[in-house]
Amino acid sequence: MTVATLHGLERPLGSSGLLVSPLGLGTVKLGRDQGVKYPASFRIPDDDEARRLLALARDLGINLIDTAPAYGVSEERLGPLLRGQRDAWVIVSKVGEEFENGRSRFDFSPQHTRLSVERSLKRLETDRIDLILVHSDGNDVAILRDSGVYQTLAELKREGKIGAFGLSGKTVEGGLLALEEGDCAMITLNLGERSELPVADYAAAHGKGILIKKALASGHACLQPGDDPVRASFELLFRHPGIGSAIIGTVSPKHLSQNVSTAATVIRLKSY
Template identity: 85%
Template sequence: MSLHDLHRPLGDTGLIVSPLGLGTVKLGRDQGVKYPNGFTIPDDAAARALLDQARALGINLIDTAPAYGVSEQRLGPLLRGQREDWVIVSKVGEEFDNGQSRFDFSPAHTRLSVERSLQRLETDRIDLVLVHSDGNDVAILRDSGVYETLAELKREGKLRAFGLSGKT
C-alpha cells in the first residue's frame, strides 16, 4: 500500500502532504513521554531505515519539536540531500530540559526557537511551525506575541506557514 496517490493540500499553505505524518519524539527523547511501554531511541541506521520506509510508503510529513529531545539535531543529518522530499513541521513554545517541560511563548524566545530549529534541521526554512501549547490556548494567542512573531518569520522566508497545536 502507498499513500502517494492520497497526498493533498494542507489548507491554503501551498503544502501538499500525506494523510499520515511521521512523529519523531521517539528519535530524540525517551523520558517524560506518555507511552504505555518504554522504548529505546533507535541508532542512526535504524532511524534512517524508518525514514526510508516512511518515504517509500508515501509519507512526506515529519513532525518534530525542540521538546522532542535531540530529534531535530538527528533529523538534520539524516535528511541531508532529501529536503525537497519532506514537509517539515516543528514547534515553538515548549522546551524539555533535565526531565521537565517549560514553556515560553515570548517573541524573543519564539524567534530564538525558530532560528535554532533551522540550524538543527540544517535547512533554510521550516514548512510549518506550530505553537506547542501548554493548554492556555486563548491566552497564548491573545497575550504572548507568538503569532505576530511567527508572521514576521514567515515574511522573512524562514517558515511557510504557522498554526497552533492546542489542547482545548
C-alpha cells in the same frame, strides 16, 4: 504481494500551499524517552535504524515529518539524517516548549520564538521550515492573545524562514482562534476523544489546515477491544473533509507499514 502505500493520496493542508501525505511520521521517539505517555517502553533507535525508518516512510508515501524542540535531540538528529532529501519532506516543528532535565518549561515571548525558530533551522540544516506550530501548555487563548508569539511567527513567515504557522493546542476556543489568524491547527482526535471536532469543522469551512495528534491515543487505541481499532480510528479521521494528516509516532517498521496499509485502504475505499 503488493503493499498498499500513500503515494498519490496527498492532500492540501488547507490553503497553506503544502501538499501532505495522509499520515505523517512523528519523531519524538527519535529524541526523547523521558516523560512520554506510550503504553510500552521503547528504545531510541540508533542512526542506522533511524535512517532505515525514514527511508521506509518515504517508500510508503509519507512526506510529512513532525518534530519539536521539546522532543529531546530529535531536531539535531534529523538534520544529518535528512541531508540531500530536503525537498522530499514537509517539515513541521514547534515553538514554545522546551524539555530540559526531565521537565517541560514554556516561553512564548517574541524573543524566544525567534530564537527557537533560528535554532531549529540550524539543527535541521535547512533555510526554511514548512510549518511551525505553537506548542501550547493548555492556556491556548491567553498565549495567542497576550504573548506576541503569533505576531512573531507572521514576521518569520514574511521573511521566508517559515512557510506557514499555527497552534498545537488543547481547547476548542484556542483552535478556532488559531485558525482565524493562522494557517493550521493540530488537534487531538481519536476514538476516545472527539471534543475538538468543531475545530476541524471550522477548518473545512474556511480553507484552513488540520493535523491530528494522538490519532491512536498514543498507542492506547491499539489495546482497545474490537476487530480492528486502528482501522476504526482511521475511518473516523479520514471521513472528515477538514483533516489533512494524522501524525503517527513510531519507531517500529512493522507498525509503520501496517498503519500505512490500513490508512491507504480506508482512504481508497472512501473514494469509491
